[in-house]
Amino acid sequence: MTGSFDVTRYSRAAGEICRAGQFLYQRGWSPATSSNYSSRVSDRHVAITVSGRRKGQLTGADIMVVDLDGSPVQSDCRPSAETLLHTVIYRDRPDIGAVLHTHSVKATVLSRLVAEGEAVVLEDYELQKAFAGVDTHEGRVTVPVFANTQDMTSLAADTSRWLADNPGQPGYLIRGHGLYTWGRDMPECLRHVEAFEFLFECELETMRVRG
């Protein structure tokens, strides 16, 4: 799958990704070359970060287009090593317009404290309402923790199965690695990152206080 995409939409997406990188780097959630970001540019294409670039200093040269199979379109660069974790979300969820992956200390530490096969369950927090479609603190946001692996095909398949069973959930963790979250557009997706970071900090602080 390759094909064409709208250049104006691509330019807008690339700008949004670069600005997201500056924000996420400044908050300490995307240190060094960690993290990857993407934004949809058509029903079959996404703009995504080139692999190995420092995310706090992104320019247009650090963004490229891939199709929904993860193949580069009109670029000789290597897309993010985790491209398949992005494209599977765009493929399964046509309503999704942006995906962000971050490597914060809190997401990393919390993911290591959750027992294997368990999830982080966020409940009774008012801030859950920052997630799309949530209008009360009374529901549950369940954040699964997938085992870390370098096998992106297998991890993409696992996340796809989970997404099919949990269509309303806004993100997942990878153990000792970081957060994946998505939104209908970049502002919503950034809001989700911020909400997760606040809630992860609350969970860690609660564990610390309880001892």
Ligand SMILES: CSC[C@@H](O)[C@@H](O)C(=O)COP(=O)(O)O
């Ligand atoms: C700097 S280690 C982090 C990487 O292994 C990876 O997890 C990551 O988030 C960035 O990979 P990238 O290929 O640049 O998109």
Ligand SMILES: [Zn+2]
């Ligand atoms: Zn990563």
